[in-house]
Amino acid sequence: MPAPLLAARAHRIQPFHVMALLARARELEAAGRGIVHMEIGEPDFPTAEPVVAAGQRALADGHTGYLPAAGLPALREAIARHYADRYGLDVDPQRILVTPGASGALVVALALAADPGRNVLLPDPGYPCNRNFVELVDALPRAVAVGPDDDYQLTPALAETAMDETTAALVVGSPGNPTGTLATAESLQGLAALAAHHRATLIVDEIYHGLQYGREPAQALAHAPEAIVVNSFSKYFGMTGWRLGWMVVPEAWATPAEKLLQNLFISASAPAQYAALACFGEAAQEIFEARREAFRQRRDFLLPALRALGFRIPGEPAGAFYLYADVSGLTDDSFAFAGDLLERSGVAATPGLDFERTAPQRHLRFAYTTSLPQLEQGVERLAAHLASG
């Protein structure tokens, strides 16, 4: 019997190439090698104790059932207060929808915005799943090369050149993955104006908001009020494995977004939503800020150390926990380089292949999601690795 036909999108969707590297790293570790992990896009801290305790209480209290599709009302209100407290913004809780991670929010955002065959602008390099969310709904990912000159952000000038009458959406991230750079307020305003002109949707992924170490990132809701803004409890709030995020949509889209959430997810995790309420308490906020300080110290160590070894990192990556290095002075194939670095020297980093189409072979992403002593050891190993050529 011939097998069933796999939909074309399943062929177009790419796996994460770093997974093979991660598997190999685990193999080496199982064989007794110590590996310095700089490939992982997840904070190395467990969920903060007050949040864990709130989760345990939620379970004890029997909060194990489906919740409203748009989220626990108390959590939507807490997120609204967060916008008020942190950004001085008045956001109607009705516009805030709780989702299974930023991942769930991005799926819904693109399902709302992109008809099949329309194109979606994505900065290149960028977060690899975005292209695949676009593929899911059979729209066309359109990579727009960004680089050091634009601080690796999609600017209005770049977007204008790439947009046409079939552009359905633009997806930007600030602070960005894999580069850690920020979009400026002017850029967000310009992108919003362009999107409005084309009746396209601007989607701003703010999952790394809170993790910034110098300038504050501009808040899209202030500069692009019609944008869909995506966020998550995964990174700053340290809740990756709980699968919880949110999206803020323009008022007119709250009902369609809720309809999609209802159908696709029924609701986001109940214990996670109750636990997340504790993220806005003082005890948790102190922990988050202490962790942010730890990330800052790591960045402040790693950035000059890598530069001194010949990794070119332009500008000042001001947020997230990534440094995106141009390795063209050291190798002409970052993928082979990453494999060799792991095998010979026990350092794992993610090659550009997962993030970009423009010049993947020139780039390597280092995540500072491991302790300072580990990072120090990583840098030592890198130095020895390069010296041994």
Place this chain on the structure above:
Amino acid sequence: MPAPLLAARAHRIQPFHVMALLARARELEAAGRGIVHMEIGEPDFPTAEPVVAAGQRALADGHTGYLPAAGLPALREAIARHYADRYGLDVDPQRILVTPGASGALVVALALAADPGRNVLLPDPGYPCNRNFVELVDALPRAVAVGPDDDYQLTPALAETAMDETTAALVVGSPGNPTGTLATAESLQGLAALAAHHRATLIVDEIYHGLQYGREPAQALAHAPEAIVVNSFSKYFGMTGWRLGWMVVPEAWATPAEKLLQNLFISASAPAQYAALACFGEAAQEIFEARREAFRQRRDFLLPALRALGFRIPGEPAGAFYLYADVSGLTDDSFAFAGDLLERSGVAATPGLDFERTAPQRHLRFAYTTSLPQLEQGVERLAAHLASG
């Protein structure tokens, strides 16, 4: 400024009409009325104590990070053992992928199976989200009317008439929602053969497996080995709000399915996966079986009681926790009837509108997800309601 264009699918996707009814029921309750809830598709039992305890331990142990996209290996193995123990089937854990609920599994299954513009056969009445999962990927839901003659199940004969060369998939549920009926082994075999002939994918939703009160439902993996089988920890295992399910895919589709899971969800909830391990322990299994017995008693009470009142429920609904009644002897508009029943008599049930296109006005779904005393009160109220005309 004109607003961004909403994708066409967002107009096609229907909300759950029962939500308005549920909101009204809550309003009445807030005003002091006692409502008998027979509209809710969720067990009224909280998650079983051993599962809650395992969840709390997982949190204490710091299992709060992302997990592998395909699921915790120990959980995939536990599910494989479940197929061995319960059905005598040998299923390779590599074919088992853990998902955020059956919902996540159905999204992935349809994304794998259905190219835009191809059609997907859905029994009508059926689970309302299926149509919308099909809309998400811009395939065409094709409702196939099923009724008492087919035990409300899609038969090979019905499927054959409805299929054509653009059929991408067939989605059936057994035990089914909203009817509680089972697909026979012969039917599953016949559907599998038809699917193979058309190179289409058979998707079998077994979320209500375990909740059966007479005959055992046929296991699709035994009779349709190339099918995608979807299941969940929500219903029999009582973990709705944790958002955890799984899918079993043919070997050749394990890699594409994993790729989709990786991108769409990163991973399913970590605390939920650790907690779910306890579902296969003896303590939890005893609780599940006791709950099943409670559901059986409720069904055994409710089925004859409703019939005595003039609700026509054909055949023997042998599973899930639903009775799907033909109300055409009592009203010619089940939607208005449900509204009136709630307002005047304080009984909530779900009109056919959410489940079918064929004859929604003729049908009403009663869920026995509330206690026997509540059901007794519901039946009394129904009797009085009908008597008062």
